Amino acid sequence: MRKFREVAIAGVGLTRFDSYDGKKGRPLKEFYDLGSEAIREALKNAEMSWSEIQTAFCGSVYCGTASGQQTIERVGMTGIPIINVENACSSGSSVFRLAYQSVGLELYDVAIAVGFETMPKGFIKSTAWPEWQRMMGFNVQPADYAMETVRYMEEYGATVEDFASVTVKNRKNGALNPLAKFQSPVTMEEVLSSRLVASPLRLLHACPLADGGAAVILCSKDRLKTKSRMVTVAASVLTSGTHGHAKGGGSVRIHTPSNVEISVRQAWDESGYGPEDMDVVQAYDTMASGELWDLEKMGFCQRGEAPRLLREGVFDITGKLPVNTDGGLMSRGHPLGATALAQIIEIYKQIRGEAGPRQVSGARTGLAHVMGAGSNSGIVILKR
């Protein structure tokens, strides 16, 4: 293993996630507007100029060719390498990891990870399935979650009310986040009376789509303008699926650790931490039920135990293990390329003590987990 130096976060930038479609009085913004807005804020936050950035990794899913160049052209053209990354919903975590590695391995001293997206409307027109499977109606992401949800209910006795409670908690947190798409709480009744999307999951069990941009500048410690409340990266891992866990069905015969289990094990190995060391967690709540089994698969509790802990308030901002303190995907909305960086930025703000009304008291460590089609699992651990 090559020598790997400590990597710090110099600054972050995040737009509000929202619809920027120019309709009904909403502003019209393209992905490059949102991405460059996030970059400008990250530069200001880091007290850096664009000329200090030595390499850029840009994550998006639906923005097409050279989306990173189109974005960065708006803040400076300095000839640096710009790499565009499409890695489904894990794109943001993937570009963070590439920036982290390039600084850690001393290829560069200052790198930026950028994520942006202007989303198509409705169900995501994903090409992550072969065409004949799309023609059979399999390309419905909420349906994939619904099928795993039905199994989860059968095996552990979880209920639709448990999943609604995830939405209620996250929307309550989102009401404290001025950058969330949804900044109003919802009740259990509202979730359970929203329309069915893929049984048993309803519209308010699903995160909303959104447009948005996010940027994180990573650097060697000597490039930081100030070391006050310095945040460093304790781990950044990315894994893909394993044979025993093929999409949805998986193998009957082969029992291997899942993608999430492998990635979290690597994250603990890399950081030297364990689940008991995390002060705040951003779990992957693209569908409400997913947050519960995600926490279980990552080892924060036993399988089937998360619904009870949720009811007991363990995952509240004031609880023992606050989860999705910024409202998660459920409130923030889901611009695919930007989502994972927004999760990482929330951890950064929490452990810097800059999370305002949703601040977790005394947070020094935190973990962000994202999943993506394919499958992908990305985990980032930050520490102060």
Next chain:
Amino acid sequence: MDTTPKKIPLREGLWTTTASPEGAPRLLGSRCLSCGEIFFPQRSQNLCSYCQQSNFEEITLSPRGKIYSFTVVMQRPPVYYHGEVPYAIGYVELPEGVRIETLFSVDDTEKLKIGMDVELVIEKLHQDEDGNEILTYKFKPFAR
């Protein structure tokens, strides 16, 4: 020119009707001769994603299995799907040890349950713009 509407399989190679004398449909799969893992659809041109060997035999799969999981999709997915909405999809576990993603042919989706006995049917998926019936495989509940 023959303009009679035809029955056209969604995709060649997913099932066969010549495996039994009665012409009953059977899904076509692959068995890895190195590790025994079974795949649907066939992956004979590829490596086994478990043991990474390329040593497959073509097999026909059991037409009966049990529901592993399911959901009823209430909203039309974009572009590609032209069948009825709502529609039920899920995974069926076959006795030889493979789970298959499938549409369900069912009058009352409320009756779907994990563990329910289902059998293979070939049915209409949708009608194309020329009036041809596009056929696909589905699984249908049956009473034992």
